[in-house]
Amino acid sequence: MGFWDEHISIGGLVGPRFMAAPLDGITDSPMRQLIREFSPDELLFGEMRHVSCVVNERTGHCLKYDKVEHPIAFQFSANTEKNIVGAVEKVLEAGFESINLNLGCPAKNVVRSGSGSALMADLTQLTLVLKEFMRAIDGRVPFTVKIRSGFKEKNAVEVAQLAEGLGSAAIMIHPRTQPQGFTGLPDHDIVRQVKDAVKVPVIMSGNINSFKRAQKVYDQTGVDGFMIGRALWGCPWKMREITDAAKGETFTLTLPEIINLARRHLQLSLDHYGPRGFHPFKKHLPVYIKGVDNASDIRNELVNSKTAEYMFEVLDGILPVYNAGALNLEHSTSNQTPTTLP
Numbered sequence: 072m073g074f075w076d077e078h079i080s081i082g083g084l085v086g087p088r089f090m091a092a093p094l095d096g097i098t099d100s101p102m103r104q105l106i107r108e109f110s111p112d113e114l115l116f117g118e119m120r121h122v123s124c125v126v127n128e129r130t131g132h133c134l135k136y137d138k139v140e141h142p143i144a145f146q147f148s149a150n151t152e153k154n155i156v157g158a159v160e161k162v163l164e165a166g167f168e169s170i171n172l173n174l175g176c177p178a179k180n181v182v183r184s185g186s187g188s189a190l191m192a193d194l195t196q197l198t199l200v201l202k203e204f205m206r207a208i209d210g211r212v213p214f215t216v217k218i219r220s221g222f223k224e225k226n227a228v229e230v231a232q233l234a235e236g237l238g239s240a241a242i243m244i245h246p247r248t249q250p251q252g253f254t255g256l257p258d259h260d261i262v263r264q265v266k267d268a269v270k271v272p273v274i275m276s277g278n279i280n281s282f283k284r285a286q287k288v289y290d291q292t293g294v295d296g297f298m299i300g301r302a303l304w305g306c307p308w309k310m311r312e313i314t315d316a317a318k319g320e321t322f323t324l325t326l327p328e329i330i331n332l333a334r335r336h337l338q339l340s341l342d343h344y345g346p347r348g349f350h351p352f353k354k355h356l357p358v359y360i361k362g363v364d365n366a367s368d369i370r371n372e373l374v375n376s377k378t379a380e381y382m383f384e385v386l387d388g389i390l391p392v393y394n395a396g397a398l399n400l401e402h403s404t405s406n407q408t409p410t411t412l413p
């Protein structure tokens with residue numbers, strides 16, 4: 072068995088080297104269910120939620136997921152120790168298999184409160200928060216952190232060692248600083264340094280959109296695993312495409328299959344969010360139909376739709392035109408990673 076077939080253990084949670092990254096607003100339950108259809112064993116992550124949000128939420132919406140999503144990790148953000156115990160209890164009651172702390176979010180409102188990537192710049196506060204998570208979880212599920220290369224200054228090695236020392240079972244790293252956001256080249260040197268500095272698995276997150284890219288990153292850094300993020304957006308089959316490529320196989324979908332998938336995505340959004348569920352689906356749409364000849368007209372129709380029924384109609388209208396040979400699709404397996412939000 073070679074490197075790419077071997078599973079890794081994150082604090083006893085054993086699974087493939089590839090996993091789906093958390094993407095707030097994108098990898099919600101409907102999206103994760105679709106990813107799961109193609110990738111049966113890979114670890115999935117919920118979207119980042121602040122501990123106070125989880126404790127105070129009455130609907131239980133952020134804890135809602137479908138059983139097919141197992142194994143699934145919950146991702147928290149936190150700036151103080153407050154509410155960590157209560158939030159962890161709710162998440163463990165809901166059956167999540169692992170807990171991750173976000174130390175990477177660059178959003179202004181998040182870092183202003185001292186959460187996300189800002190916590191990487193305050194090691195005293197970070198220590199308090201990490202200790203509180205360990206106390207709250209008490210060994211019941213693996214705890215991990217997802218870091219950047221640093222907040223303003225690169226200190227990923229120090230943060231990774233601190234987190235490992237306090238019990239983090241793996242280090243997920245998106246090797247960009249907070250001001251870099253999601254653009255610029257990921258810093259593979261710092262990933263290599265983190266890998267050399269800790270014993271727990273190190274998982275790379277950043278621009279992994281093909282097996283070739285994963286191989287290159289592995290050669291340069293020696294990481295243990297890979298998170299697929301934006302490449303999954305509009306392509307819930309992307310991780311499958313990558314894992315098949317690792318086995319020397321090719322995975323592709325036809326346009327009718329992609330349109331059918333978009334249809335199911337819309338239905339899952341309605342099931343999950345109720346009748347207004349077509350709104351969150353709008354974020355995914357442009358990517359599904361990217362590459363269709365008259366995509367911009369269709370996109371406008373879809374994005375301006377006021378009902379789910381109309382959206383279904385527009386989606387259904389694509390196929391007859393395609394079958395008549397008037398549409399061309401160059402979508403599926405391109406190695407593009409969007410760097411801006413559609």
Ligand SMILES: Cc1cc2nc3c(=O)[nH]c(=O)nc-3n(C[C@H](O)[C@H](O)[C@H](O)COP(=O)(O)O)c2cc1C
Pocket residue numbers: 092093094095096097118119146173175176217245253276277278279298299300301302408412
């Ligand atoms: C729209 C969007 C939402 C994101 N939300 C989260 C999040 O909730 N938690 C997190 O740890 N990272 C989040 N990220 C960062 C990704 O998980 C990932 O680390 C980053 O996008 C780089 O990987 P990629 O090039 O594969 O997308 C988000 C990124 C984007 C673009």
